[in-house]
């Protein structure tokens with residue numbers, strides 16, 4: 001049995017010092033690591049971010065100004081092209097996030113292509129297995 005990505009998302013407790021920033025859409029002060037605004041529920045309250053280096057990115061860019069990674073990638077679920085600033089595939093709408101397996105201390109969502117967790121720095125080893133599991137469940 002495995003928690004769906006969405007269940008896990010709602011279970012995330014906030015033990016860390018909170019660093020709040022206004023939502024770019026509605027102005028509500030929200031935690032920097034949330035994935036959607038609790039007030040207006042936009043998925044990109046801080047604009048788009050590179051999933052690897054967390055620098056701000058935009059849909060017009062071809063590569064990240066911070067780490068140079070390409071900003072379009074192939075969805076492992078539908079093989080469509082998708083923008084890496086989104087949590088979900090542009091083509092099929094399925095999630096592209098996996099959980100950092102360092103569950104006790106982290107357990108945060110990470111982009112499936114990330115080699116290392118952007119929060120705890122631990123390697124992410126089983127992203128493709130997680131994606132396969134998600135595909136069975138979806």
Ligand SMILES: [Zn+2]
Nearest residue numbers: 023026037040
């Ligand atoms: Zn908002």
Ligand SMILES: [Zn+2]
Nearest residue numbers: 050053064067
């Ligand atoms: Zn980057």
Ligand SMILES: [Zn+2]
Nearest residue numbers: 075078089092
């Ligand atoms: Zn897709």
Ligand SMILES: [Zn+2]
Nearest residue numbers: 100106117120
């Ligand atoms: Zn982590």
